Amino acid sequence: MTWDEALSLFYGQQVSLNRAGRTIAAYQTDLNQFLSFAADRLGVEPEELEVARVDLRTIRAFFGLLAEKGLARKSIARKLAALRTFFKFLCREGIVTVNPVRRVASPKLGRKLPDFLYAEQVEKLMRSPVQDTVLGLRNQVLLEMLYGSGLRVSELVGLDRQDVDCEAGLVRVKGKGSKERVIPMTAPCRGAVNRYTSARHDREEALLLNNRGARLSARSVRRILDNLVEKAALECHVHPHMLRHTFATHLLDGGADLRSVQELLGHEKLSSTQIYTHLTRERLKEVYRGTHPRAKA
The missing domain is CATH 1.10.443.10 (Intergrase catalytic core)
Known part of the structure; x- marks a missing residue:
């Protein structure tokens, strides 16, 4: 199954679960960004990328690039969470048999205390x-x-x-x-x-x-x-x-x-x-x- 076909199924499931529109839009942005990177790295057109071709090395290379560019750890963690949710869905549906995201560690986040008024x-x-x-x-x-x-x-x-x-x-x-x-x-x-x-x-x-x-x-x-x-x-x-x-x-x-x-x-x-x-x-x-x-x- 291609990445685009899998995404269509995934977004349909998210809508059926009554996920907030902003959450689905964030998933779309993050997953499409990864798709562009993975297709370029694997030498195929984005619409031709098969989900089964995405492996641990490709995922680690993606997050390594984000870290090199200085992206905030919180943003990196959000993109990783999107990939995790997506691949868990693929495994549950039997679209893939191996979840390559399971072995990717989350970045450690410093906990920022919220601002408030006196x-x-x-x-x-x-x-x-x-x-x-x-x-x-x-x-x-x-x-x-x-x-x-x-x-x-x-x-x-x-x-x-x-x-x-x-x-x-x-x-x-x-x-x-x-x-x-x-x-x-x-x-x-x-x-x-x-x-x-x-x-x-x-x-x-x-x-x-x-x-x-x-x-x-x-x-x-x-x-x-x-x-x-x-x-x-x-x-x-x-x-x-x-x-x-x-x-x-x-x-x-x-x-x-x-x-x-x-x-x-x-x-x-x-x-x-x-x-x-x-x-x-x-x-x-x-x-x-x-x-x-x-x-x-």
């Missing part, structure tokens, strides 16, 4: 939207949802009015892999949603609309947040996911248990949530070093 910075940001316009009220909802409920930006822009129950103080979110979870809303968030929806005179299902009356996009959220950060005079770059990091960090700082935070964030694995415990430990060390007389010395 409570006073969050308060300044929350005061930045103008409260006497529909768009200003929308921006308040945007901030309250990202920080108060820890939503991913994709989850935020996917919300419909019916997903939000202000009376119960709950929001129903469709996360990665179309998995639904229900998250509490803060009192300020409930108030912001009520003010915003009351000020609207439309019948659109989407909770957040742009200035043309269509559903707000993830790109627009980033642009709006940049403007609000500038207005709040925060001396740092703030991206939407940073407010999710801040949500988790402040919960743990306040005494929340790790399992509860995992459920609120919608993390499938506890290890994804544990990075925030490292973050809070680093904060404690920083406070200790800055305040204890012996530590200062």
